[in-house]
Amino acid sequence: MSLHLERISLTVGGSHHIDDVSLTLERGTINVLLxxxxxxKTSLMRLMAGLDRPTSGRVLADGVDVTGCKVEARNVAMVYQQFINYPTLSVYENIASPLRVQRRPKDEIDRKVRAAAALLRLESHLDRTPLQLSGGQQQRCAIARAVAKEADLVLLDEPLANLDYKLREELREELPRIFAATGAIFVYATTEPTEALLLGGSTATLSEGRLVQFGPTAEVYHRPRSLRAAATFSDPPLNVATIEKRGEAIHLPDGTRAPSSGLLADLADGRYRIGVRAHDLLLARPNEGAIEIRGSVDVTEMTGSESFVHVHTGAHAGDLRWVALTPGVHEVVPGASIGIFVDPKRLFVFAEDGQLAAGPVDTGY
Amino acid sequence: MDKPINNAAWFLILPAFAIVLFNAVIPMMTVVNYSVQDSFGNNQFFWNGLGWFQELLDPSSELGGRFFASLGRSALFSAIVLAVQVPLGIAVALSMPRSGIALALCLVFIAMPLLIPWNVVGTMWQLYSRSDIGLLGWTVNAIGIPFNYTNSVLAAWTVLVLMDTWHWTGLIALLCYAGLKSIPDAYYQAARIDGASRWAVFTRIELPKLRSVLLIGVLLRFMDSFMIYTEPFVVTGGGPGSVTTFLSIDLVKIALGQFDLGKAGAMSIVYTLIILAVCWVFYTVMVTPENKGARE
Amino acid sequence: MARIDLVDLAHAYRPNPTTDADYALRPMNTSWRQGGAYALLGPSGCGKTTLLNIISGLVVPSRGHVLFDGVDVTRLATEKRNIAQVFQFPVIYDTMTVRENLAFPLRNRGMPAAAVAARVGEIAELLDLNVDLDRRARALTPDAKQKISLGRGLVRSDVAAILFDEPLTVIDPALKWELRSKLKALHRALDLTMIYVTHDQTEALTFADTVVVMHDGAIVQMGRPNELFERPEHTFVGHFIGSPGMNVLPAKVEGRTADVGGVPIALGRSYSAIPPGRKIEIGIRPEYVRLSSGEGVPVRVERIDDLGRIRFAKVRLGDARLSVVAPPGVRLEDDRSRVSFDPAQIHVYADSRRIEGDA
Structure with missing residues (x-):
């Protein structure tokens, strides 16, 4: 099945929850709503499922208009942030429940339940009830139910948000394999950019009810078309600064002045906004053309393998805050003066309207 | 762009409409019909326009005087009942055990009166309060306080308020208990850390969180007590004199006692409108502040 | 201001614990200095919340003592301990404004109104809450609410320690960054002991100067973030910290060589006297394994995860699966892939505990 949203809007009590979104999702794909x-995200999923009716626009499944169709009439499965299972039924019966509703033959149900359980590594827990399982297993059970249903459209609304970090890591790694085995359209909502990157597939970045950008995940990440797209898909948050280009030089509001080389060289004079991802902000000069920005350190955070150095530059009026992510342990004393470097070939330049004016050519993906 | 609305769906709610028509609209219309006519027995009816309503709402007329007196008694009864039962219900809920067998027993005891039919409750209390053979009435008299609900206004009211409180406080208590259960532990812990007194915990955490269940409780109790009929009818029959003749009792007296269907019809309609108006106020209070700030 | 000592502390929710499994918290002795930023890190059910509740006084331990600056507070009620706590979900008083919320703990303690106002202003400034002071607390965003929860702890000048119980659970990723660095800055500015419970390694490592890793009711390692990263004392620490975690491979170790499924791997130190009969494993972080088409041990690349700033490959070495860093340019199709290990970063574990080698 392919699902096509055609200029969907949803207005509730005067506020736009979804604003003119068009999107096409193909069979057998993973689509992340970020x-x-x-x-x-949730509003859009509810519209896809048929739980809500758009104020305007159409939902097409395989070219057939299903806009007014109730969720029961469509073959849709949903997994929520909370672990939703039938508490009194065994794991086996939980997974079997949508098939029982469809009145499938017994042996078919058994076959499908066992296949779904195997896919989610629940074989040894089939006789337990969900409350006897760990959180991760409970969510596996909910996902297994969605898989067993063989729905055309599987919607997962932040399914890992309530799990421990490590469990999340583990399931995240398994999900693409599970999804690939079924061939449905998967839609996965998350607030975490890293999760989108790990799931792969396609990503639609959303902001304030609008679709910002949609495409293959790596492309959306490496080639954002607008400031908003880049900002939505950055963790740690994107470093943003307004620059002014005058002839051969660029000026930052904190007083930094640098020659306009790299991506900045070919721009017309005027005001731009630059976006630098934290890992592209370096503590050592990478090459001759790098822009140096001097500032003082606010805080350093270490994760063992990497350090986040928070720096602010400028006296007061043009105060700018930056976060640099560097490999290794860099314990810089707060208040220390420091130089941070930007390779002028590795930043995003946005025009004043927020559209990308220039971006890195070789992104390495 | 918009799809035409699927009109077939309307047919599906036809049965519901039919039911509402038969058990609400048609009886109501009969009452409306009576309220604008006068009857002199023998099923003879004469058009009286808004005459009954004018008389009813004019306190100086005989009907109006009677109406406002029983309306006043009903309102007073509801006010007393709410003033006693709401705080008492909250207090019971707050002092209930939190878990275990004690909780189960407690819930059973609290819920028990709720299951007893109105007329049985009335009979129970009628016997219980009698000054000759009733345990309560006899005891009160025995300790030297004259207590006879058949001739004392205070005694009659006391019995009715006690009876209603016994019957229905459990409802408020159960509602509040459910509300209290839903408050996360973290709130209590935070309050302890903040050094809040028990009173502050009650006013700053428990009461605000109980707000919506309490509104429902107050609404239910108001409607019930304002429309109470069976119990006072069984216990006091509206007496002594007419001191416990509430609106509902008076209504029945007029309609079935005197067979003044026109007066009774007008009275029923005003009665209904009062209850609807109060419910609407409650509903508005209940709904508005919840929405405010929900999506910001 | 306080130093916190846990002396022979243990807790079981059931009476008469006999085996280790009966303990929610196994016997421990540890000391936390005044002004430190500590994180209790571990998976659900590891005992970290129990430990936090014992420190805050919400749980009385079944054994041992809690000392604040040497004073035994084990049985002292929460409100008498001078601690503040921020919970997983923001706890605010719905009917009050932000200002009243912040003033609440002070008013409860009978502080004069003028002093309350001054102190509330000060804390609101610190937390960037001044613009919202007169708004209903209920109408604010989760991160602002969480700041209020924190602020109610900070306003009290007598606070000995601030405890955080997974405080960023309901906060959006972008705002997490902001709140986290705010916390860190506050810690520096206020010289308070802070204890932060989380299952999220990023939060723990970035917040704390000492991370306490807990597993099955016991502290398995306590140390600075880079120590935990570079020298995990227990395979659990290696696995739990780092994303992806440390590769732990069953091996036979002799002298300076480890034998992993028939493949010899050079070690940085010599291990001579390993007692027999123990489960021997080697551990190495993905960051210290190089994937290339040049030198090293041949492996099969199964998949590559692109995290944007870095790429990790899952490779198979014999029966073992490893995560390794994939440098730019390495593709999944390369079947000539090889990995080489940095010998100095390989640790040897006996029954899951790290053993020290000779130079």
Whole structure:
């Protein structure tokens, strides 16, 4: 099945929850909806499922208009952030429940339940009830139910948000394999850019109810088309600064002045916004053309393998805050003066309207 | 762009409409019909327009005086009942055990009166309060306080309020208990850390979180007590004199006692409108502040 | 201001614990200095929340003592301990404004109004809450609410320690960054002991100067973030810290060589006296394994995860699966892939505990 949203809008009480979104999702794909809370991820999923009816626009399944169709009439499965299972039924019966509703033959149910359980590594827990399982297993059970149903469309709304970090890591790694084995359209909502990157497939970045960019995940990450797209898909948050280009030099509001080389060389004079991802902000000069920005350290955070150095530059008016992510342990004393470097070939330049004016050519993906 | 609305769906709610029509609209219309006519027995009816309503709402007329007196008694009864039962229900809920067998027993005891039919409750209390053979009435008299609900206004009211409280406080208590259960532990822990007194915990955490269940409780109790009929009818029959003749009792007296269907019809309609108005106020209070700030 | 000592502390939720499994918290002795930023890190059910509740006084331990600055507070009620706590979900008083929320703990303690106002202003400034002071707390965003929870702890000048119980659970990723660095800055500015419970290694490592890793009710390692990363004392620490975690491979170790499924791997130190009969494993972090088409041990690349700033490959070495860093340019199709290990970064574990080698 392919699912096509045609200029969907949803207005509730005067506020736009979804604003003119068009999107086509193909069979057998993983599609990540990425955006902060209230960006419209859940609203969009509910519209896809048929739980809500769009204020305007159409939902097409394989070219057939299903806009007014109730969720019961469509073959849809949903997995939520909370672990939703039937508490009194065994894991086996939980997974079997959608098939029982469809009145499938007994042996078919058994076959499908066992296949789904195997895929989610629940074979040895089939006789238990969900409350006897760990959180990770409970969520596996909910996912297994969605898989066993063989729905055309499987919607997962931040399914890992309530799990421990390590369990999340483990399931995240398994999900693409599980999804690939079924051939449905998977839609996966998350607030975490890293999760989108790990799941692969395609990503739609959302912001304030609007679709910002949609495409293969790596492409959306490495080649954002607008400031908003880049900002939504960056963790740690994108470093953003306004620059002014005058002839051969660029000026930052904190007083930094640098020759306009690299991507900046070919720009017309004027004001731009630059976006630098934290790992592209370096503590050592990478090459001759690098822009140096001097500032003082606010805080350093270490994760063992990497360090996040928070720096602010400029006296007061043009105060800018930066976060640099560097490999290794860099314990810099707060308040220390430091130089941070940007390779002018590795930044994003946005025009004043927020559209990409220039971006890195070789992104290495 | 918009799809035409699927009109077939309307047919599906026809049965519901039919039921509402038969058990609400048609009886209501009969009452409306009576309220604008006068009857002199023998099923003879004469058009009286809004006459009954004018008389009813004019306190100086005989009907109006009677109406406002029983309306006043009903309102007073509801006010007393709410003033006693709501705080008492909250207090019971707060002092209930948190778990285990004690909780189960407690819930059973609290829920028990709720299951007893109105007329049985009335009979129970009628016997219980009698000054000659009733345990309560006899005891009170025995300790030297004259207590006879057949001739004392205070005694009659006391019995009715006690009876209603016994019957229905459990409802408020159960609602509040459910509300209290839903408050996460973290709130209590935070309050302890903040050094809040028990009173502050009650006013700053428990009461605000109980707000919505309490509103429902108050609404239910108001409607029930304002429309109470069976119990006072069984216990006091509206007396002594007419001191416990509530609106509902008076209504029945007029309609079935005197067979003044026109007056009774007008009275029923005003009665209904009062209850609807109060419910609407409650509903508005209940709904508005919840929505405010929900999506910001 | 306080140093916290846990003396022979243990807790079981059931009476008469006999085996290790009966303990939610196994016997421990440890000391936390005044002004430190500590993180209790571990998976669900490891005992970290129990430990936090014992420190805050919400749980009385079944054994041992809690000392604040040498004073036994084991049985002292929470409100008498001078601690503040921030919970997983923001706890705010719905009916009050932000200002009243912040003033609440002070008013409860009978502080004069003028002093309350001054102190509330000060803390609101610190937390960037001044613009919202007169708004209803209920109408704010989760991160602002969480700041209020924190602020109610900070306003009290007598606070000995601030405890955090997974405080960023309901906060969006971008705002997590902001709140986290705010916490860190506050810690520096206020010289308070802070204890932060989390299952999220990034939060623990970035927040704390000492991370306490817990597993099955016991502390398995306590140390600075880079120590935990570079020298995990227990395979659990290696696995739990780092994303992906440390590769732990069953091996036979003799002298300076480890034998992993028939493949010899050079070690940085010599291990001579390994007692027999123990389960021997070697551990190495993905960051210290190089994937290339040049030198090293041949492996099969199964998949490559692109995290944007870095790429990790899952490779198979014999029966073992490893995560390794995939340098730019390495593709999945390369079947001439090889990995080489940095010998100095390989650790040897006997029954899951790290053993020290000779130079």
């Amino acid at each position: 955006g902060p809370t209230l960006a419209g």
